[in-house]
Amino acid sequence: MRLEHSYLVFLAAVSTLASPLCCQNVSSAETRTKLNGSAVGFDSFRERFERVYEAHSEEYNLRHLHFQNATKRHAYLNAFSTAPQSAKYGINQFSDLSQKEFRDLYLRASADRAPLFPGLKRTETERLPARFDWRDKAVVAPVQNQQACGSCWAFSVVGAMQSVHAIDGSQLAQLSVQQVLDCSFQNEGCNGGSPLRALNWLKQTKVKLVSQSEYPYKAKTGICHFFSQSHGGVALKNFTTHYFSGQEEAMKGQLVEHGPLAAIVDAVSWQDYLGGIIQHHCSSQRSNHAVLVVGYDTTGDIPYWIVQNSWGTTWGNEGYVYIKIGGNICGIADSVAAVFL
Known part of the structure; x- marks a missing residue:
């Protein structure tokens, strides 16, 4: 760089x-x-x-x-x-x-190929609400700012885990992104990483994520701080990762059923994004950034995904970006993970 x-x-x-x-x-x-x-x-x-x-x-x-x-x-x-x-x-x-x-500082996520989603029957997708937003249920933590560190891959994984933890009945609490950044040895900290590799690490090691207050974010890679098995925290039991291109209706079903989804996108044009619904200027199969899909809205003329980013609240729609549903815009359906705790 x-x-x-x-x-x-x-x-x-x-x-x-x-x-x-x-x-x-x-x-x-x-x-x-x-x-x-x-x-x-x-x-x-x-x-x-x-x-x-x-x-x-x-x-x-x-x-x-x-x-x-x-x-x-x-x-x-x-x-x-x-x-x-x-x-x-x-x-x-x-x-x-x-x-x-911009790419070198902020777009440091890498994607592993995800298997094609096996599909849902049409009758199942027809029962989905026209609009669904996990923020309405107070289970989505506030927008964070990764700063000049390529840690989006960790933010998306931790965002999904803390939301699902709250959906399961616990109080919404921000979990430590820094813990994932420092300890997920298959990734490269601020130099980039893969949500899938981070999820594999969490599943295999059964590491419990502690609260952000216990292990605060520093926007730089540090030495991994280990906690005893008796220490409280949130552990990942399992996860799924699928390719939903051509099946974004099924992706909506996954969001409603399982909670916010960690996704990989092409965000090169997001350097200049101010707001509104993205329909152009980004591709699929060129993933470079990880985000959290928290909802969707199909009630207007242009149906769209509601996506939480990690560039602070001064960016986009108060830290969120809207992406048109259908056509795999920005590769939003290329690699989508749901977590299970």
């Missing part, structure tokens, strides 16, 4: 910011309008996202160039999004990164 060390350290420091001080009395809609208007400038971006590199330094000029390239990219992406609910692309916290830097 050819990214200056100073900027990487800087990113790690600022990527957690929800920036409450710089946004007082300004709604997110107003902020987006301001940032995406014709008068927007690089200095406005720096103020909004609290970038502190020295004005007109080499670093400043490099980031300004990436920012200019991003605004050109947004015009191209938005040209395809003409329907009222379509995704919109514009300036966000990633607009001063090159596309390569």
Whole structure:
């Protein structure tokens, strides 16, 4: 990765910011309008996202160039999004990164081939509700921020486990992503990993995930901290991973029956995502990012998946992304895991 060390350290420091001080009395809609208007400038971006590199330094000029390239990219992406609910692309916290830097920092998940889902009878899928969202049942933890660490694979697995634990009757509690990051030896910590390998590790070792407060997230790979078998925690009993392309109705059934699902997607275009329903600009079979599918909505003109990301609440729809159901958009159906505790 050819990214200056100073900027990487800087990113790690600022990527957690929800920036409450710089946004007082300004709604997110107003902020987006301001940032995406014709008068927007690089200095406005720096103020909004609290970038502190020295004005007109080499670093400043490099980031300004990436920012200019991003605004050109947004015009191209938005040209395809003409329907009222379509995704919109514009300036966000990633607009001063090159596309390569963005991929190297945030898109570090790898996918293992998943077997084709055996299928459901049509009568079974017909009984599914038109809209279902596990957040309505208070079993989905708040959006987290992985920061400048390629740990999305751990966030998706832990997100699924803590939700299913709550669905089973326990109080919703955030489990330790850092424990998975440090201890899942088949993966590479902040340098990337596979949800499937993390799930295999959890199943084989019977490791109990402790609470986030006991083993807090540090956005860097550390030394594994071991706990005794008598220590409390949440253990994985089993999991399934399937390929649902062409069978997204069945995927909806899995979500309703088993809880939020860990999925692998192509998120290259998400660098510029602001909100709305993604229908273009991402492919299947090119997985690079792990997320948590928490619901779906088929009541409107465009049916969509409700997907929790791990880039903080200032990104997308308050940390969520909506992806059109059908056509395996962004590879949302390529590799989907359900967990059992």
